[in-house]
Amino acid sequence: MSEIARYQKQFYYTEKTKSVAFRKQQLQTLKNMIEKNEQRIMDSLNQDLNKSEFDSYTHEIGFLYAEINFMIKEVKEWMKPTKVKTPASHFGSKSYIHKEPYGTSLIIAPWNYPFQLALAPVIGAIAAGNTVVLKPSELTPTVSSLLKQMVEEAFDPAFFTVVEGAVKETQELLEQRFDIIFFTGSVPVGKIVMEKAAKHVTPVVLELGGKSPVIVDEDAKLDVAAKRIAWGKYTNAGQTCIAPDYLYVHRNVKPELLSKLKDSIEEMYGKEPMQNDAYTHIVNQKHFSRLSAYLDNGELVHGGQTNPEELIIEPTVLDHISWDDSIMKDEIFGPILPVLTFDSLDEVITQVQTQEKPLALYYFSEDEQKQQKILDQLPFGGGCMNDTLFHVANPHLPFGGVGPSGLGSYHGKASFDAFTHQKSVVHQTTKFDFSFRYPGSKLGLSIVKKLLR
Known part of the structure; x- marks a missing residue:
């Protein structure tokens, strides 16, 4: 598992995942992968859960198409730095929020919608410029195996790979130092994921449940x-x-x-x-x-x-x-x-x-x-x-919970935001320099009071 995490970290630092062209290309590859395997996907869902073709397409496949199309259309705009207001105390400077990928992401998927809930967060991770390690649920083994085969055929494992297994493999993955962890599942397991993430102070998105x-x-x-x-x-x-x-x-x-x-x-x-x-x-x-x-x-x-x-x-x-x-x-x-x-x-x-x-x-x-x-x-x-x-x-x-029902949200732009760090940056002028900002200025304190009051 450590080799997988290291391999993906190296790929991320090549900067390839950050361009809009790469992100759109990978999203299109994901869509093509699903289209090519539609019948196999529906057959595997039927094998594991007896899902009908109607339910499989409507709730699993079709949902992903809509999400991918939305991301491809909007991601270029979302990636742009956002200019924000700058206070008078910062005269001469400009302020921006830069959209930065977290880096390497671990996505742990559940069994109830084993195809859709595995790939929906992947869409957000790719759109935001991250690499992906996906751990499908072992309780739906046919879908899990198919996901692994499909991803291996379509993607470079340094960018997107699938790790199959059960509790042991999940625990080993959680010991690795990813840059963000996305988990969908039960509240008790969500608490374990959060505890493991705390070891490295890793950001988490937890999609849990409760009595609705x-x-x-x-x-x-x-x-x-x-x-x-x-x-x-x-x-x-x-x-x-x-x-x-x-x-x-x-x-x-x-x-x-x-x-x-x-x-x-x-x-x-x-x-x-x-x-x-x-x-x-x-x-x-x-x-x-x-x-x-x-x-x-x-x-x-x-x-x-x-x-x-x-x-x-x-x-x-x-x-x-x-x-x-x-x-x-x-x-x-x-x-x-x-x-x-x-x-x-x-x-x-x-x-x-x-x-x-x-x-x-x-x-x-x-x-x-x-x-x-x-x-x-x-x-x-x-x-x-x-x-x-x-x-x-x-x-x-x-989409997301609150308190014990979840932490963070995704779908649409929220998915992009979930896998993105907002890096705040001030671009300061060097054409002049106010002396009152430095210790020793006689007028400094009075000017600062006026500016900040």
Whole structure:
């Protein structure tokens, strides 16, 4: 691992990665690599997670195309030094922010969207002028192997390489001195990454998770709410970091919403979702067992069937859940939706405020004042009013968590910024030199007071 880090450091110091032409060329190479292997990518996603071609293209491949195209179009402008104002005390000088790559980057990817979440941060790293070492998840081995083959065929390993493996290999990579580390995954592992990075005071971007609520108020349009909640929750069998983790619904509309939610699930996945070839499976036996244990919580409203051999859990809704139930203790990360009931919005706000800050929050209401109240009083990484998940697909919106749900953000320009150091520089004139700035000037202090007051 040390040889990989050293090799990439040497390549970075050749200055090749810094030109706009090189960055655009590598981004285009990345796009060409994906286009050439589209079917292999979809096949590997199906092999590891039973993802349909629709889900694979929409949520993994298509997202990357849009991100690459956006970067190629904008990166030249983002790279330019930004001139900023200079105070009167600096008369004769000009001030700029220069956009400098961090250097060598380590990107550790998760298993739930194993292709998209591996390469999305790579796009930002390349656009910002860094070299890349990518560590895919060992829990999706087919995708991991394919990523390695594709990158080896398309890129110089001194610039972009893939390291496969599990915990041992990840630990060895974290011992190396990279210039920035980007990690997507669980909160406990994120803390380990942050601890390892602290050894060298390495900047980190942590994309984590948490219990993201979806709140449905009594004035919400229930047909729309039910469909959008079902889509947001059960996409990828709930194995999405920004999926609604639990539903908070107003007592007055709860029976109707739950009825419409069941209809929406059947409309999307059929009456026998475990027979639906387009329905994603749980990633492995460990996660299947963990999720199956939650099915004993509360009262079953819909779903609940499992197939241990195929690692399938039906889209499930559980009612009569309390904060004391085990399902409310940790992020679910699966197709099980617990339901809580409220009578007033203040009650919801008070309860959610006692929890860790979530990665996402979704609120359904036609009342703009209540929407604003949610925005003002509840901290969260990002989210939607009257929708779920959609904020993640806008390249003009930074995506990231807050507190335990994450550190830093990316997507679009935020990805470029995440892998870029803003170097502040004053360009000073030598045509004259003010004596009052130096010790010994009799008028110095009075002039300085006037300038800085």
